[in-house]
Amino acid sequence: MDHPPNREKAQQRIDQIQAFQQETRLxxxxxxxxLPQEVQSAVSDYHSRLIDEFSKRFDTDSTVxxxxxxxxxxxxxxxxxxALCASVFFFFYRFWGLIPTWVQIVILATTPLLALLGMxxxxxxxxxxxxxxxxxxxxxxxxVMNLNVLGAIFNITPSPKAFLVWGAMALLVAYHxxxxxxxxxxxxxxxxxxxATVGTFWGIYWLSFGERPxxxxxxxxxxxxxxxxxxxxxxxxxxxxxxxxxxLSIFIALLIxxxxxxxxxxxxxxxxxxxxxxxxxxxxxxxxxWLGIRFHYSGITNIGATFFTIxxxxxxxxxxxxxxxxxxFFFILSVISLGLLAAFKKIRSxxxxxxx
Numbered sequence: 001m002d003h004p005p006n007r008e009k010a011q012q013r014i015d016q017i018q019a020f021q022q023e024t025r026l027x028x029x030x031x032x033x034x035l036p037q038e039v040q041s042a043v044s045d046y047h048s049r050l051i052d053e054f055s056k057r058f059d060t061d062s063t064v065x066x067x068x069x070x071x072x073x074x075x076x077x078x079x080x081x082x083a084l085c086a087s088v089f090f091f092f093y094r095f096w097g098l099i100p101t102w103v104q105i106v107i108l109a110t111t112p113l114l115a116l117l118g119m120x121x122x123x124x125x126x127x128x129x130x131x132x133x134x135x136x137x138x139x140x141x142x143x144v145m146n147l148n149v150l151g152a153i154f155n156i157t158p159s160p161k162a163f164l165v166w167g168a169m170a171l172l173v174a175y176h177x178x179x180x181x182x183x184x185x186x187x188x189x190x191x192x193x194x195x196a197t198v199g200t201f202w203g204i205y206w207l208s209f210g211e212r213p214x215x216x217x218x219x220x221x222x223x224x225x226x227x228x229x230x231x232x233x234x235x236x237x238x239x240x241x242x243x244x245x246x247x248l249s250i251f252i253a254l255l256i257x258x259x260x261x262x263x264x265x266x267x268x269x270x271x272x273x274x275x276x277x278x279x280x281x282x283x284x285x286x287x288x289x290w291l292g293i294r295f296h297y298s299g300i301t302n303i304g305a306t307f308f309t310i311x312x313x314x315x316x317x318x319x320x321x322x323x324x325x326x327x328x329f330f331f332i333l334s335v336i337s338l339g340l341l342a343a344f345k346k347i348r349s350x351x352x353x354x355x356x
Contacts, residue, residue, distance in 0.1 A: 220249030
């Protein structure tokens with residue numbers, strides 16, 4: 001019997017089995033396929049044993065209802081984690097000044113460790129890792145707060161390396177159990193560290209790195225490139241999150257720079273810089289679409305197509321809104337939308353041909 005390495009692949013196998021069963025029933029009803037009864041029984045028994053095995057080992061979803069409930073549980077995990085972290089934060093904010101310093105240090109040192117122990121205990125008891133994710137999120141937030149509070153107690157100079165430490169902690173936990181929510185938190189911290197480091201390289205104070213969107217373009221490019229450097233053999237879906245964070249960072253920064261030339265490090269004319277970045281946004285979106293098709297990444301293709309449309313529409317607004325009649329403006333947009341629809345339909349067909 002085939003044993004996948006994690007819950008995601010086990011769920012993918014079950015989805016394939018269910019799709020096979022549905023297609024087989026459809027072909028039988030249309031008189032195209034009629035397997036001998038003994039073959040049907042053997043295949044059905046094998047699939048049933050496989051689904052039962054995966055359900056016991058990974059707590060996978062065997063029906064559409066179970067999948068919907070799992071999505072609801074994921075949302076509840078996220079919301080519950082946020083509420084729990086907010087509760088911890090406001091507890092510290094309310095009572096922290098009343099606690100002696102040595103007790104504060106003990107609390108700061110033990111809270112993340114206790115949360116991590118709770119995470120390990122929950123991971124052993126529950127295969128779906130919902131409670132483990134809650135505990136991991138609590139450990140991460142406590143760890144972030146600990147560095148901040150300890151820095152304030154001992155008057156340590158703030159540094160962008162805090163982002164690196166927070167990100168490293170989150171990534172270690174995420175890769176230990178395959179927790180996507182913690183992975184996202186870690187990637188955002190690493191993105192903050194890279195952006196602040198780029199800012200300090202250009203001579204600005206690191207806390208001002210958010211004022212220069214160009215920092216996020218370079219950091220986002222590094223983030224997109226990381227999965228190509230570090231291969232993922234166990235958590236095959238993790239590279240998508242690197243691409244998601246990196247591409248959103250790049251495109252949002254380009255979108256801002258396309259309307260805020262004064263935010264650039266460059267001394268060129270603001271209007272010229274805005275035109276340059278608007279053009280770069282369109283080109284980058286086109287390249288992203290091509291790369292998504294070339295390497296069979298439908299998610300990357302969708303991101304590229306979305307931002308290509310956003311860049312194009314904002315440019316049309318700059319060109320025509322002030323002098324065209326509103327009915328004519330929206331009529332032109334509708335015609336262009338139909339053209340884009342046809343173009344994206346061809347891209348979709350091309351993607352199907354490549355993946356076939």
